[in-house]
Each structure stands twice: as C-alpha cells, then as structure tokens.
Amino acid sequence: MHAPATFLTAEQVRRIHEAALEILEQVGLLVRNPKARSRLAAHGCRVDSETLIVKFPRAVVEEYLKVIPPKFKFYARDPQFDRTLPDDGPLVATASSAPNMVDPVTGQERRARSDDIARAAHLVMGLPGIDVFSVSTLADDAPPGQFSLSRFYPALKNCSKPVRTSVINPGEGEQILKLGALIAGSEAAYLERPFITFGHCAIVPPLTMDFDSTEMLMFFAERGLPHYGTVVPNAGLTSPLTLTGTLAQGNAEVLAQSVLTQMSRPGTPMIYLTLPTMGDMRTGAYSPGAIETAMLLIGFAQMARYYNVPCGGYVGLTNSKISDAQAGYEKGMSPAAALMGGLNYFVMGGLMDALMSLDYGQLVIDNEIALMLKRAARGFEFSEQNLALDLIAEAGPGGMFIDKTHTLERMKEAAFLPDIADRDPRAKWEEKGRLTSHDRAMLRVRDILTRDNPAVFSPEVDARVRAEFAGLVAGDSVPPEGWQKVEPARERRRRREGSTS
C-alpha cells in the first residue's frame, strides 16, 4: 500500500494527542497498585495518596514516549516463525481467552478444556495465514494452581509459532518462565529467544489501572519479556459515546500504560493495541463486530503512526453464534477496512459470540480472511514488467491472454487462490453436496487434526516439563472422540451412493 486511509487530519491527530495530555495532566488515572504509584511518583508524576489518583505532567509523558522503539518482535519456538512488526506485517493472531468451545463433534457450546487448546495449537500450525497463536480459550480442567500452565503447556507443546496469552499473577508468571526455560533447555537459552509473548489488561477504562494486571505489566517489563497490553474502551459505557471522545480517552489510557512500561524499563518494545467498541445502546449489548470498532481502530492506528509505534487491534470479531453470513461480514468488513487504515497487527481468528466461544471451522475461515488481507497488503507490485504494455500490444484488440508466457508464469501467485471459498458452477456445488463454507472448513479441520503435527515437542522436552509440574494436563492434540459423527455432507453422500471415488 502507498498510503493508508485516514479519518483525521494531521491537525486533528495533534488535537487528540493534546487532549490526551490534558486528560493525563488534569484528570489523571486511578492507580490501584501501590508499587505502580510509587514508580510513577518516583519519575515525576503527582500522586494523591487518599484518592489514589495519579496525574501525569506533560513533560513526563513526552519524555517516556520518546523511548518507545518502533518495532516489536514476536519470537517463536521455531525461529522460522519469528515475526517483527511492522516489517513483516500485517500479522494475524488468533483471538484469545474465550471461556467456551463450540464442540467440533456436537456443534454445541460447552466449557473449553486444555485438549481444545492443544487441538487449536495443532490447527494453527496448518493455517499459513495465522502468525501468532494467542491462546484461544481458557481451560476448565486446569488443576489447582495451574490456571495459566494448563493453557500455555498445550499451546507450546503443539505450536512452534509465537504463542501469546496473559497470566494472572507473578507466581504464575514465574511458572510460565520455568516452562519456557525447560522447553528452551535453560533460562539463558529461553531469555535469548523468549518465544512466549505475554499480555495484560492493566488499563480498565475509564482511566483506571488495576492491581493485578498492572503488577504483571511491571513484572514483564522489568524482566525484558515481550509483552503488550490491550486497552478496551466501550463507548457509551466506559468512555464517551462519540468516536472522537473515545479516541481521546483511549489514547490517554494507552499513553499512561506506555509511560509506566517505559519507566519500568526504558526501550521496552510495545504494540499500540486496543479493542474499542461502541455499545448498542438499545440493550447495552457488547458489539465488537460493529463497524464502529473498525473506525476506532483506524483512528487509533493514526495515533500509533504519530507516535511511531506498531499498532494492532482485536478485529474481525462477531456477535454471531454460528458461521453464517453475519459471522462472515462482521469478521470480514472490519479487518478489510482496518487494513486499508494502516493497522499492522490483527487479533482476529476463531472466536464467535462476542469473544465467548472458539469454533475450529470459523478459525479455518478466518485464516482465509487473513490470507486475503495479506494479499491486499502486497498491493499492486507496480513495475514496468507488470504494466505489460508489450503484452497488451501483442494480444491486441479482441485478443487472448491465457496462452501467453507472461500469464503462465504468474498463474500460481498473481491471485490469492482460496481453499475454502467455493467457486464451482452451481451444478458442481450441488453434486458435491451443497456444502456451506463452514462444512468445507470442518473438512479442513479434520484433515489437519487427523494428521501428525511435526511441531510437537520431543519426548525428552516433554519429560523434562512433566517432571517439573506434577498433575499437569495431558496437553496432546488427539482427534475428538466420536469425530466420525461429524461426517461431512460430501462423505455422507458418497457413502449413501456407494461410490468409492
């Protein structure tokens, strides 16, 4: 792309920046974590010890904004999957931490478990559009004291792409670092290539930093571990019911978080990452699939460019419970718009029902959406050779292109060639069993999950890990019991007709 779309003029971008500085200096943030308050005070912020409100002088904010690096690197267990923002962008991650799972056998929603995470990790290895596995669900079967471990272990065991999610307290953070060291072979080896990216939500809009997640922000930053926070304003409920006001407040919140991070360790890489929504004020419904999420992300992307920080967002979300047209357009429109608005990092794969549940079939569909985004980001590849004036003259008025060398040379890579989108003539589509895109996606899920996953840990690594953590979940990607119950329409039809083709 030559230039992204903008909603704001350069002057309006500066006004949002100024407004954020005003908010931070005059309104401030409620900071619930005493260590964070001390740190902010020690570096020039004004702390009211009764109200716990911290005010950020303009000069302090500007000082720490200057030290944010312009790049963010995701390390992977397998270095071939390392990715850096913005250079390798757009990058696409799964969306994370749904409590529930759409069971691949029954199609019914239920609580998610650690084996669902193992299969999701396995699936991500088969989906080239997904760069980062942000652990898709919680694990309802987590043993006591292993809440995060029951998510990270199946994820890391089955996925050698970058793995990302949050942990709930420093004790669990230490546990996950131990896991990383056991996988890498040593703590030093792990810290050299820290293949876990951590997340937090230190900011609770409006203008609050919580206790636990802010503790984790400092924990990660102090240790130089790759991490980023997510700021989640919901216009009308936790921010003004205007795009402009939500942008100003959200930007102030991102800056506050950035300042504390840089105070904890100057030069910490960051992603300017948000999940902004505008409430549906008829019911108060949380509506992350609404077009306003894309609009706000484009506004935040303008701010991130102003600060020269990689920008990302939760996008491509839906309120739909099933993989219908609503799921398709909600999951397709916002990322497409946000891509054209310059977003670098898309947290978007697999979740339904406003982040409540993971659907493997939808993850496969979202992978195809991701590949379409990446195709669009490649742009026109303008060159005199691609302009092909000689070819146009050679084919001539009324001529043909399909038989030309220029065409033959480009047949495989000129267009994105989808796996899931059906382009058959209707008769052929009917003959194949009138499958929906979700039916085809579930065939792909079965195909991937019933094959071996070369990314799985060696038995030696696994033995080291299991010896350390007693009672650890199995963490294996095994095809779900009764999988044959989801016999897809194509196979059902084939069997009915006795065909062996």
Add this chain to the structure above:
Amino acid sequence: MHAPATFLTAEQVRRIHEAALEILEQVGLLVRNPKARSRLAAHGCRVDSETLIVKFPRAVVEEYLKVIPPKFKFYARDPQFDRTLPDDGPLVATASSAPNMVDPVTGQERRARSDDIARAAHLVMGLPGIDVFSVSTLADDAPPGQFSLSRFYPALKNCSKPVRTSVINPGEGEQILKLGALIAGSEAAYLERPFITFGHCAIVPPLTMDFDSTEMLMFFAERGLPHYGTVVPNAGLTSPLTLTGTLAQGNAEVLAQSVLTQMSRPGTPMIYLTLPTMGDMRTGAYSPGAIETAMLLIGFAQMARYYNVPCGGYVGLTNSKISDAQAGYEKGMSPAAALMGGLNYFVMGGLMDALMSLDYGQLVIDNEIALMLKRAARGFEFSEQNLALDLIAEAGPGGMFIDKTHTLERMKEAAFLPDIADRDPRAKWEEKGRLTSHDRAMLRVRDILTRDNPAVFSPEVDARVRAEFAGLVAGDSVPPEGWQKVEPARERRRRREGSTS
C-alpha cells in the same frame, strides 16, 4: 473520511495515465460499430477501414477528457430519492441482470420472472441502505418484443427510487423512453427529470467496442439521457494477469468509452465504473468475490480521482450459492476495503453465485452491509463537543458514562444499530430458535412484501401505460404463492409450543 487509502503513488498514477494514452495511440481499439468509427474519425481519431482498428491520438483523448463533468445525478420518480455523486456518496445500488432467482418459497434456484422484479423493487423501497434499483434480474416471461419493458415496467411501477438497467437496442430504448413519458405525464416532463438511468457495456475487453452496446452509448449520449457504461476486464483472460497491467488496459478502455461519449455530446455526466476481476487460473472460474476485485477498484478509484470523475464499481459480489460465511466475508470485505479506497458508488446488492441469481434475503443482508459502509463514510464527526473533555473529567477515573446527558442525547445516532445482526446473549438467541442471519433477513423480506407499497403508481398512470403496451406483464408485487411454507424457525417454534406471545 479525511483521505482515502492508495495503492499507487502520484507518479504511478501518471504512469498509468500515460500507459493508457500509449495503448490508445499505438494499439487502438477494434470498433465494430460503423457509426462509432465515423464519429471517432470525424473528431480526429485514425480509423483503419480494413482492420476496423481505431487509434486515438493523445491530443484527442486529452481534449475530450477535459469536458467530463465532475458530478453525476441519479433522478428518481420521487424527487426525495434523487441522489448526486460524489456529494451524496457513498451510494449503493443493487447488482443487476441475474438470469436466475433463488425462489423465496422453495429456496431453489429457477429462472427469474417479471414478478420477481416487482417484488425486488418493492423490497428496495423498504431498504434504506439501497439508493438505486439496478434491475436485479432478467424476466424469463417477457413477451416477444418486450425484453426490456418486462424489466423496467415492474421496476418503475414498484420503486420510486432511481431505476437503472440496460436495453438491448435502439428500438427498445425508444420503448422505455415512451414508458418514461407515460409515467411522467409527457415527454417533456420526463426529460426534465429523467428518472431512468441507462447502462451499457460498449467495451468488450480487450480493447474492443461492440456493435449493439456502442450504438446504445451513442443513443443515450445524443439524447442527453443519464447513463453509464461498465468496463469488465478479467485479468488473465481478457487483460494481463497483473493488477498493474489490468489497471492500465482497463483505464485505456474507460478513456476510449469516455471519448466517444463526449464526442457524442460534450459535457455528458459519467461514472468511471468497472467490474474488474482476476481469474482463478486453476479452473478459469469467474471470481468477482475475490479480494483482487477490491484492489483493482481501489486502483481505478485513484484514476477516477485523477480525472475528477465519480467512480463506482461492482463490488460485494460472491461466488457462494447460499448465504453462508463465504457470502458474508466476500460481500463484506471488498466494499469495506473499496470504501476506504475512495469508491463513491457501490453496485452490490442481492446477487449470489457470481452474478447468476438474486436472493431476497441476501439483499436484506446487503442492505445492512450498505448501512455499515455509510456509517463508516460519516467518519469521526470531529468537534470539540464530540471530543467531550469536560465529560471525561466529569465521569472521572472509574466513573460512568451511561447516565450522562451527553450519552443520552446520542443513544440513537452515535452507532449504527443493525436490524439483522444478532447481538443477543446465546441463551436468548437459542430461545428465539437459533436463527441464522438469512432466516432473520427472510422474516424482514416477508414483513416488507406483505405490507402495502406506497410507491406503486397511481391506477391512472398504470392505465395509461397498459393501454400503450399490449400484452404487458402484470408487474405487481404480490406475496409469492405458498409463502407460508417458509415459516421461519421462530414462528414454527412458537406454534409448536402453543405460545401466543
């Protein structure tokens, strides 16, 4: 929006313009219509009377490009629905001329008829996102000699928004003008507010102008009737298999068409309108839902801005046969990207299966996509009041926004509030019968089509029209026979449980 996204630099845009001039001057177009060749020759083009190739000197092209006006007005039978490009943009039209219909009762595809058009026209009156009714289907029941009349009559009878489609020859053109005059009361009254917009496909890529449609181009232009052509390059088959080459050739074709139009009547309003595709070279499948269509449209939009002409495109198309996730993301992604790339006019509603069939439910879904696009186009509405710094201070850290006057005043118009997208909690969605977005859309179709349509002609107008054209199709929007067979899940469930709520 402040500025649209661009794929090309300003220099690359000039190079595409130069390339088009080179193509027109050195390769030229095959022009099959002798009247067109004479006209082009009379105004400075070089015609080879053996090959029928016409070459366009640079100075001739540049001269006629200068006289294209920057605006295009769609007149409606009811003036409240008049719309002008680009001022009132983005405008959204139905996509037109599918041969088939997804029967709303059986869900099966069949040939489309004039009564399907009447219902589609009625439906468009109930869909605020649709600005222009480009007649969605052909009419398989057209009496001899009334091919176009059997499409325009049901459309105009039931729709007082702008109506648009093509006619196949000048005789049919005269018939439709007669229809317009009878509706308006007189030929003069019709010509004062020409509420029919005509279409043509004079250009047949590569670099050919056909006989009939080029005749129609001149017919419309000479009479000062609102019309526009569509240029449809298909990369790999009728243009180079590169985005850049297809852009250059397509731009040359648009310019050639523009030159002949302006030679026919200088100052004729135009839309720079294309339906560009990149072939799926695995099978040669026509793939208008591919992301490359959006990319090419964004490139063409850059060219249209260079020439200061409104730009439009066929977009939001799909290869899917049903309203599944593929239909959703293919129909959502391309328009969202193209909107951010500055497209003014979206020809996008209702068609499935690569323009082969109309589905009323999908048209209702596409209306919702259209309203999302219009919401995005409204942008941030940046103002100090919307910035709401006082409100942010008043709510304060950890405070509330939902109870504030600022919020209450904006509850209805801040966000786009969808009719079709489900935002219920899962339990409520299940209780309502686990409807898909298409199920909900079909409920809306029934709701609209079983109500009276105030846009229908007066009996006096209808009597005038029917007296003129013997054997004319009925043209009425009547609910389809057996409509009750599509009893939606919600009603089915309610009936089963004997509830009357």
